[in-house]
Structures are given as structure tokens and as C-alpha cells.
Amino acid sequence: MKLNFEISKSKRKKLYIQLYDEIKNMIFTKQILPNEKLPSVRQLVNRFSLNSSTVLKAYELLETEGHIYKIPGSGTYVKDRKNYVEDQEQKPIIENFKYGQIRINESINFASATPGVEVFPTKKFQESINKVFHEAGGEALKYHETQGFIGLRKVLAERLKYDFHDVYCSNIHITSGAQQALDLIKKSLLKPTSTLILSRPTYSGAINTFKGSCKIVTVEMLEDGFDMEELEEILNQTNVNFVYTMINFQSPTGIRWSHEKKMKLIELSKEYDFMIIEDDCLSELYFYDNPAAPLKTLDKDNRIIYIKTFSKILIPGMRLAYMIVPKELSPQMVAAKFASDISTSGLNQRALTFLLRDGFLENHLEETRKLFRKKFELIVELIEEIQDLEIYYRPEGGFYIWIILPNFINSNDLYLELKKRGVSILPGNVFYPDGAKDNRIRISFAAVTEDEIKIGIKILNDTVMSFKKINNSSDDFMPII
Amino acid sequence: MKLNFEISKSKRKKLYIQLYDEIKNMIFTKQILPNEKLPSVRQLVNRFSLNSSTVLKAYELLETEGHIYKIPGSGTYVKDRKNYVEDQEQKPIIENFKYGQIRINESINFASATPGVEVFPTKKFQESINKVFHEAGGEALKYHETQGFIGLRKVLAERLKYDFHDVYCSNIHITSGAQQALDLIKKSLLKPTSTLILSRPTYSGAINTFKGSCKIVTVEMLEDGFDMEELEEILNQTNVNFVYTMINFQSPTGIRWSHEKKMKLIELSKEYDFMIIEDDCLSELYFYDNPAAPLKTLDKDNRIIYIKTFSKILIPGMRLAYMIVPKELSPQMVAAKFASDISTSGLNQRALTFLLRDGFLENHLEETRKLFRKKFELIVELIEEIQDLEIYYRPEGGFYIWIILPNFINSNDLYLELKKRGVSILPGNVFYPDGAKDNRIRISFAAVTEDEIKIGIKILNDTVMSFKKINNSSDDFMPII
Numbered sequence: 001m002k003l004n005f006e007i008s009k010s011k012r013k014k015l016y017i018q019l020y021d022e023i024k025n026m027i028f029t030k031q032i033l034p035n036e037k038l039p040s041v042r043q044l045v046n047r048f049s050l051n052s053s054t055v056l057k058a059y060e061l062l063e064t065e066g067h068i069y070k071i072p073g074s075g076t077y078v079k080d081r082k083n084y085v086e087d088q089e090q091k092p093i094i095e096n097f098k099y100g101q102i103r104i105n106e107s108i109n110f111a112s113a114t115p116g117v118e119v120f121p122t123k124k125f126q127e128s129i130n131k132v133f134h135e136a137g138g139e140a141l142k143y144h145e146t147q148g149f150i151g152l153r154k155v156l157a158e159r160l161k162y163d164f165h166d167v168y169c170s171n172i173h174i175t176s177g178a179q180q181a182l183d184l185i186k187k188s189l190l191k192p193t194s195t196l197i198l199s200r201p202t203y204s205g206a207i208n209t210f211k212g213s214c215k216i217v218t219v220e221m222l223e224d225g226f227d228m229e230e231l232e233e234i235l236n237q238t239n240v241n242f243v244y245t246m247i248n249f250q251s252p253t254g255i256r257w258s259h260e261k262k263m264k265l266i267e268l269s270k271e272y273d274f275m276i277i278e279d280d281c282l283s284e285l286y287f288y289d290n291p292a293a294p295l296k297t298l299d300k301d302n303r304i305i306y307i308k309t310f311s312k313i314l315i316p317g318m319r320l321a322y323m324i325v326p327k328e329l330s331p332q333m334v335a336a337k338f339a340s341d342i343s344t345s346g347l348n349q350r351a352l353t354f355l356l357r358d359g360f361l362e363n364h365l366e367e368t369r370k371l372f373r374k375k376f377e378l379i380v381e382l383i384e385e386i387q388d389l390e391i392y393y394r395p396e397g398g399f400y401i402w403i404i405l406p407n408f409i410n411s412n413d414l415y416l417e418l419k420k421r422g423v424s425i426l427p428g429n430v431f432y433p434d435g436a437k438d439n440r441i442r443i444s445f446a447a448v449t450e451d452e453i454k455i456g457i458k459i460l461n462d463t464v465m466s467f468k469k470i471n472n473s474s475d476d477f478m479p480i481i
Numbered sequence: 482m483k484l485n486f487e488i489s490k491s492k493r494k495k496l497y498i499q500l501y502d503e504i505k506n507m508i509f510t511k512q513i514l515p516n517e518k519l520p521s522v523r524q525l526v527n528r529f530s531l532n533s534s535t536v537l538k539a540y541e542l543l544e545t546e547g548h549i550y551k552i553p554g555s556g557t558y559v560k561d562r563k564n565y566v567e568d569q570e571q572k573p574i575i576e577n578f579k580y581g582q583i584r585i586n587e588s589i590n591f592a593s594a595t596p597g598v599e600v601f602p603t604k605k606f607q608e609s610i611n612k613v614f615h616e617a618g619g620e621a622l623k624y625h626e627t628q629g630f631i632g633l634r635k636v637l638a639e640r641l642k643y644d645f646h647d648v649y650c651s652n653i654h655i656t657s658g659a660q661q662a663l664d665l666i667k668k669s670l671l672k673p674t675s676t677l678i679l680s681r682p683t684y685s686g687a688i689n690t691f692k693g694s695c696k697i698v699t700v701e702m703l704e705d706g707f708d709m710e711e712l713e714e715i716l717n718q719t720n721v722n723f724v725y726t727m728i729n730f731q732s733p734t735g736i737r738w739s740h741e742k743k744m745k746l747i748e749l750s751k752e753y754d755f756m757i758i759e760d761d762c763l764s765e766l767y768f769y770d771n772p773a774a775p776l777k778t779l780d781k782d783n784r785i786i787y788i789k790t791f792s793k794i795l796i797p798g799m800r801l802a803y804m805i806v807p808k809e810l811s812p813q814m815v816a817a818k819f820a821s822d823i824s825t826s827g828l829n830q831r832a833l834t835f836l837l838r839d840g841f842l843e844n845h846l847e848e849t850r851k852l853f854r855k856k857f858e859l860i861v862e863l864i865e866e867i868q869d870l871e872i873y874y875r876p877e878g879g880f881y882i883w884i885i886l887p888n889f890i891n892s893n894d895l896y897l898e899l900k901k902r903g904v905s906i907l908p909g910n911v912f913y914p915d916g917a918k919d920n921r922i923r924i925s926f927a928a929v930t931e932d933e934i935k936i937g938i939k940i941l942n943d944t945v946m947s948f949k950k951i952n953n954s955s956d957d958f959m960p961i962i
Contacts, residue, residue, distance in 0.1 A: 064631055117619035125622065126614045129828075133607045138598035141606065141798040150545055176657060180822040208820055317622040317827040339689055341661040345826055346798040347610075 019058035108456035128351035144346035148174025178309035201431030225261035249398025252442035286397035287373035408471035589937035609832035625827035629655025659790035682912035706742035730879025733923035767878035889952035
């Protein structure tokens with residue numbers, strides 16, 4: 001087979017990614033056929049003057065993603081695309097999302113809600129880790145407190161006491177990410193007889209966690225928060241125990257609640273005696289000089305379980321979040337955490353403690369806000385140029401754009417077609433607890449570069465246009481009766 | 482108040498621990514009274530020529546453990562011991578263990594089942610972490626695969642393929658410790674209608690996890706494994722779905738199954754169609770030249786879910802374990818893991834990959850085996866000298882000694898009395914799924930030094946003798962009727 005491409009250090013992409021992309025392209029364009037043998041590692045090393053580790057990494061990635069397979073002692077082969085297609089693409093969309101996750105192989109990723117590597121303070125984190133080893137040695141590798149490293153909880157309590165009421169070491173709980181916080185709430189508080197309110201739409205991870213473990217009632221999300229009339233109707237009819245919500249820059253809509261609705265929700269929580277689960281991923285990532293206050297700042301009566309992850313604002317792979325709970329719930333949370341994984345890695349907790357202590361996070365957030373604001377302004381401008389697409393809400397922070405599709409496209413079809421064209425988005429129906437609207441998509445610009453935004457939105461535009469054409473042309477063939 | 486003690490660098494204990502011990506002692510002996518103000522940090526710094534950080538650490542520890550409290554702007558005070566005693570000591574034992582954990586404040590810790598800091602390869606682990614940063618940079622801080630970092634799963638598959646049948650990257654799952662593996666099994670496989678077999682006694686963490694989530698039936702643990710006759714009776718009467726077991730150096734008994742019983746259990750699993758959950762913490766830690774094979778080595782029909790933690794044999798705070806599951810169960814496990822915490826810290830997974838690749842673990846285990854053998858021989862010799870105590874089983878590996886008490890002591894009383902005297906053990910009843918026998922205790926020598934073993938077993942001896950005396954003397958006052 002001919003290898004009609006070059007691998008070059010001068011390109012922006014890493015060498016192994018270049019090689020991966022080129023071979024994947026050859027497979028997709030049938031320049032290499034199913035079950036055909038691929039060049040050996042040695043051949044690629046010689047042909048492109050690469051290290052063997054680079055070639056191995058590219059092959060590893062291709063194998064992981066199901067494009068190639070190895071026969072020990074024989075070589076590496078192209079997977080049968082027919083099977084591949086069956087596996088990956090033709091499954092009904094609901095199947096793909098069944099477990100709250102989706103395989104993201106595409107080069108332009110508008111699906112991921114997590115900032116990319118270029119935003120991570122990698123060097124700073126490495127320094128912190130070494131500082132931990134220097135100061136604590138092996139102590140850092142022991143089991144840490146189930147509730148979380150006391151040093152970290154102290155720093156958090158100190159930082160939060162100005163904004164929040166009743167925050168102490170004793171009611172802060174460190175979790176392995178926000179997902180674990182949701183899981184602990186489910187384990188310790190939700191009963192099959194509990195009623196929990198979710199919005200239409202809401203964060204898909206919350207749907208996954210809570211569905212099946214309690215009764216779920218939904219309320220419409222308007223441009224400034226829940227539909228409060230609908231909520232009050234529900235509260236009058238049903239004994240509601242919990243309300244789950246993202247107050248600022250909600251996933252998937254980007255909506256920020258108005259102050260009035262925030263006050264109202266707190267009031268209602270007292271009147272109707274329910275707890276609020278506030279999942280705060282993004283409050284710090286406001287674009288304009290208009291900081292977004294969590295609902296928790298208004299909570300004088302300990303009605304809120306507050307969840308804050310460091311995945312979106314710092315480093316996702318650290319797997320760290322915290323939860324503030326009313327103090328009477330602390331023992332149950334500790335028990336749930338202990339039964340889940342004993343405790344969270346102390347090394348990461350201690351390294352985070354250093355990052356919080358020396359004021360690093362504030363500078364980092366400043367930079368991150370600027371970066372995301374720039375990406376936001378670019379992507380909104382480009383999407384607004386696309387005929388037929390409507391941005392539902394213009395967010396003031398975060399990284400989600402919630403888009404209403406024209407009536408000639410359904411979100412699953414658009415998702416599948418974009419996937420084929422190398423762009424991933426999330427179809428709107430995954431954000432509906434009762435799986436309703438399919439004319440919405442969520443575009444996240446968390447993990448994409450400005451170049452990728454330009455290319456990706458161009459592809460989105462072309463794809464929308466192609467649906468329009470199909471729609472129009474099929475009209476031509478409609479029998480007139 | 483007079484501070485009649487000295488803090489000295491020449492002592493074996495760390496400075497802050499010395500200070501902590503002395504102040505705690507003053508509180509317990511009422512040299513400082515409840516609600517009395519303690520010396521300021523500055524005063525202690527001057528009096529003992531310490532760094533302020535040393536004093537702060539000691540006060541922090543005292544505060545964490547509930548001996549003292551701070552009033553901001555005023556000072557540090559002694560907690561009311563009456564309340565303290567109520568909180569910590571007088572609670573019924575069952576309350577203390579309700580959440581599967583217990584507060585270990587004592588200086589000699591025979592309760593912990595985790596090796597101490599001196600065994601950790603701290604330096605080596607730090608090197609590995611830095612190697613990860615060097616080679617992978619920010620990639621190491623991204624979300625990693627939910628099933629576990631592919632590089633780690635590959636190394637494990639490679640290592641395990643000689644001993645185990647059907648082990649591939651695709652059926653290895655990385656978890657945040659063995660406890661999470663148990664939790665994932667519960668989440669993905671156990672139904673309220675499932676029946677699971679636990680032994681009498683068994684690992685308390687398994688009781689905590691499984692109790693309440695399915696039907697539990699128990700079988701007696703004999704000196705070479707389950708009572709197989711009892712097991713077959715149960716199997717004939719009940720539709721059993723799962724059997725949970727530790728095959729080598731079981732907690733709490735230290736028992737190692739005979740080969741015959743291992744074969745028999747596998748056979749029965751086929752005949753009666755149940756799955757075996759093998760929780761393998763300690764197989765590598767055999768004392769004599771007689772390696773202990775996991776049950777999994779005999780499993781040709783994929784009847785076993787195998788769990789292996791690195792907490793006991795490497796570093797607990799790394800929070801890493803793996804699970805091998807029959808491949809048809811892999812998707813459910815991934816789903817359960819995703820819903821629990823998305824994925825495990827990639828940094829730790831990658832660092833472990835390096836440790837496994839370069840053969841470090843084997844050397845480390847060699848050293849660890851020697852160390853524990855030495856401690857084992859010492860502690861067994863000392864316990865055997867105590868009149869009235871009977872070692873139930875003489876283990877060939879691990880770090881548990883299961884002891885039968887004489888009829889004049891009940892394990893809870895002994896536990897409470899030893900706690901007062903600064904020694905912690907675990908009373909046997911926490912290891913019984915249906916809370917039965919209270920004349921056993923588990924002594925673990927995982928976390929203690931040889932010196933601590935000598936002192937601790939001396940205290941154990943004295944305590945047993947004191948119970949004997951009370952018992953005899955109370956006999957004197959028995960009315961003769």
C-alpha cells in the first residue's frame with residue numbers, strides 16, 4: 001500500500017496523532033481495505049524517521065478505538081468497517097447514551113464539557129505534588145480521612161466563610177469528583193419513596209444517577225430559572241423532598257438564574273420543606289465583569305447541599321470535588337463515602353491544598369475566564385451566521401450553547417451525520433429526564449481550540465445545509481394528492 | 482498551669498506527637514481541667530524551643546480528635562471530658578462500628594489492616610509520578626478511561642496471563658480501591674432477590690457493603706476453608722447467586738484454604754451455577770517459601786470476579802485496585818463505575834504502571850514478606866506466652882491473628898479496656914454477618930513496629946490478667962445460696 005502522507009514535527013499536532021489521523025483517514029477512504037495488513041512498526045519507523053514508541057502509540061490509539069486489530073505473531077490488520085459501523089454508528093442513539101456516556105472518536109469535540117489539556121496548570125500541579133512529597137513524605141500516601149483531608153477542608157472553610165453561611169471543616173466533604181457527590185447523595189438520602197425535581201432540560205449525569213432510585217417530577221427551565229408557577233403547582237400536589245439544579249450557566253442551556261427566582265426557590269424550600277441540591281460547576285467562569293453568585297450564598301437555613309467540582313475550573317483528572325451539607329447529614333455522608341471507596345487519594349488532596357493556599361487558583365481563573373470569553377465570542381458569532389439555527393439563550397459564562405434546530409432536522413440525525421463528518425455534539429434529548437424534545441443540540445466549546453471552532457462550525461453549517469437540500473429535494477418527489 | 486515535661490529531638494517520636502501525647506496525658510489526668518485555657522502557640526514555642534508549625538500540628542491533632550476546641554480571637558480550651566467520654570467511649574460498641582469504621586486514636590494500633598508508612602516505597606512512587614509528568618504532561622491530568630487507563634490494564638493483562646485464564650485488557654477494570662470494587666459489584670450485579678453467601682466470620686467491609694442489598698446466608702469458616710457440607714446443604718435448599726470469599730490469609734482469621742476445598746468450591750460453582758467473588762488482598766504476603774495461589778488460577782470457566790487491591794501490598798493512599806470480571810459483565814461494570822465517579826485518577830494509575838513495568842513490585846514484595854514474617858514470629862511468640870488466650874489458627878501469611886478469649890472476658894469489654902490503656906484491637910463480632918460470637922478478637926500487626934508489638938502485647942497480657950482478677954474477686958462476694 002502507498003503511504004501518501006508526511007509526518008512533520010513542524011505541524012501543530014503531536015507526531016503520533018498525525019500518524020493516527022493519516023491511517024484512520026486511509027481506512028475510512030478505503031485506501032486500506034478491511035482485514036488488510038498494515039505496515040509493521042519497523043516499516044513506519046524507517047519510512048517516516050519516527051521513534052518506535054510514536055508508532056506504537058498511534059497503533060494503540062487505533063486499536064483502542066476499534067479501527068484495527070492485532071494477531072499476535074502475525075501483524076496488525078484493519079477491522080472490518082461493516083462490523084465497525086454496526087458497533088459504533090448504527091446503534092440507536094439511546095443505546096449509545098444508555099450509560100450516560102458516549103464514545104468520542106471525532107477530531108472536533110463539541111460534546112466534551114471539560115477543558116482541554118492546554119488549560120491545565122500542569123507544571124504548577126507537578127510542583128505542588130513534589131511539595132507534598134517534600135513536606136509530608138509517606139504520610140501523603142496513607143489512607144486519608146473518609147470525609148476528606150483535614151488540611152484541605154480547613155483551607156476550603158476559610159475561603160468559603162465570607163460567602164457562605166455555616167461552613168466549617170465538619171460539614172465539608174471531599175469527594176472523587178461531582179459525580180461521586182451525586183452518588184453519595186443517592187446512597188445516603190434518596191429513598192424509593194422520595195420525590196426529586198429535575199428541570200426540563202437538566203444535566204444528563206444527574207438524570208443517570210437519580211433515575212430509578214426515587215420518584216422524579218420535572219419542571220420547565222425558562223430563561224431565568226425554573227418555571228416557578230409550574231413548580232408551585234407541583235409543590236402543592238406532591239410532597240417534594242429534593243430539588244436538583246445548576247444555578248449558573250446550566251448544562252445544557254447556559255442559563256443563569258435571576259436573583260428573584262433564586263430568592264423564591266430558597267423561600268419555597270422553607271415553605272414546602274425540601275432540600276436543594278446545588279450542582280455548581282461553572283459559577284467562576286463568567287465572561288463579563290459580573291460574577292455569578294451560587295444559590296448557596298443566600299442559604300441562611302441550611303437548605304442546600306452544595307456541590308463544587310474542580311474538574312471544570314482546574315484539572316479533571318485530579319478527581320476532586322467538595323460538598324457542603326447541613327451538619328446533621330454529615331455522618332450519613334461519611335458512611336456513604338466509606339462504603340464507596342474508603343477515602344479519596346490524599347496526594348491529590350494535599351496538592352490541591354497548596355494550590356488553594358497560595359492564591360494560584362484566582363490567577364488561573366482570571367486567565368481561564370479570558371480564554372473562554374474569547375472562544376465564546378467567536379463561536380457565537382459563527383453560529384449566528386448559520387441560517388436556520390437559533391441560539392436559545394446567550395450565556396454570560398460557562399461553555400454551553402443550546403441550539404434550536406429548524407423543523408427539517410432532528411437532533412439524532414444531525415448528531416449521526418456530524419459524527420460521520422468528524423464533529424461531535426450532544427443531541428438535546430439526553431438532557432430530558434423524560435426524553436422529550438429532539439430539536440435541540442448542545443454545543444460545548446470547553447475542549448476545542450479556536451481553529452477547531454472555525455472548522456467545526458463550518459462543518460455544522462454545511463451539514464445543516466445538506467439536510468435542507470435533502471428536505472427540499474424530497475419535496476419535489478412528493479406525490480400531489 | 483505547669484508543663485512538667487520535656488520535648489526532645491532525641492526521642493523516637495516526632496516532636497509534634499510528643500507534644501500531643503503530653504498534653505493529652507495532662508487532659509486525661511486532669512492536670513488541665515475541662516474548659517481551662519491551654520497555653521498559646523507562642524508560649525509553647527518559647528517554652529520548648531519549637532517551631533510554631535510543630536505546635537500547630539499538635540493542636541490540630543488534639544482538635545481533630547476532640548480533646549480541645551478553639552474560640553476564635555480568644556484561645557484554645559480543653560473539651561469537657563464528660564461529653565468527650567460520652568461521645569467516644571461509652572457508646573455501645575455496635576454504634577461505633579455502625580458505619581464500618583472506628584476512630585483509632587490509640588498509640589498502639591492492632592486494629593489497622595494496612596501497613597504503615599515505613600513500608601511504603603515513597604521515594605520510588607514520587608519518581609514514578611515525575612516520570613509520568615515528564616512523559617505524558619497534561620495528558621496525565623485528563624479524564625482517563627472509565628474502565629481504567631489502557632496502559633495499566635495492558636501491563637496487568639501481560640503479568641496475569643501466565644497465572645489466570647482469560648485475562649485481557651477488556652475484562653480488567655481499575656477501581657479506586659477494593660472497597661469500590663465491592664460497591665460496583667453491588668451496584669451492577671446484586672438485586673434484592675439475589676442470594677449471597679458470606680462466611681462466619683468474614684471481612685467486615687464485605688458485610689457493610691452487601692448487607693441490606695440482597696439476601697445473605699452464612700456458612701462456617703473452618704481451618705481449611707468453608708464448611709463444605711454446610712455449603713452444599715445451603716446450595717441444595719437455596720438458589721445461591723454469589724459466594725464472597727478471601728482464599729488466602731482471610732480477614733479476620735488468617736486462614737488459607739486447602740487446595741481440595743478450592744477445587745471443590747469451583748466445582749460447586751459450576752454445578753449450582755453461582756459466581757464467586759474472590760477478594761484477594763494478601764496472597765503475595767506469604768511468610769515461608771510456599772506461595773499462595775489465588776482461587777482465580779483454577780478458574781477455567783469464568784466463574785470468578787477477582788478483586789486485587791494495591792493498598793496492602795504497595796500504597797493504600799494511591800487508592801488503586803483492579804477487578805477481573807467475566808467479559809459479558811464488563812459493560813455493566815463500566816456503567817456502574819461511570820455512575821460512581823466517572824474514572825479513577827490517571828496520575829496514580831500511570832505511576833503504578835511504571836512501578837509494575839520495571840519489576841519494582843517483585844523486589845518490594847520480597848522485602849515486605851521478610852518484614853512481616855519477622856513481625857509475625859515475634860507477635861505469635863509473645864501471644865503464646867499469655868495464659869488464657871488461644872490462637873485459633875497459625876497463619877502462613879498476611880497480618881491477622883484470630884484469638885479466642887477465655888470465658889471470663891467478652892470481646893467488647895476487652896476492646897474498651899484496651900482502648901483506655903492505649904491499645905486498639907478489633908472485637909470479633911464485627912466480623913460476623915449475623916453478629917454472633919463475642920469471645921474472639923482480631924489482632925493485626927500490619928501497622929505496628931516491633932517495639933509497639935512488645936509493649937502492646939504486654940498491655941494485652943496485663944489487661945487479660947486484670948479481668949481474671951476481677952472475675953476471681955467477684956467470685957469471693959458471691960452469696961452462697
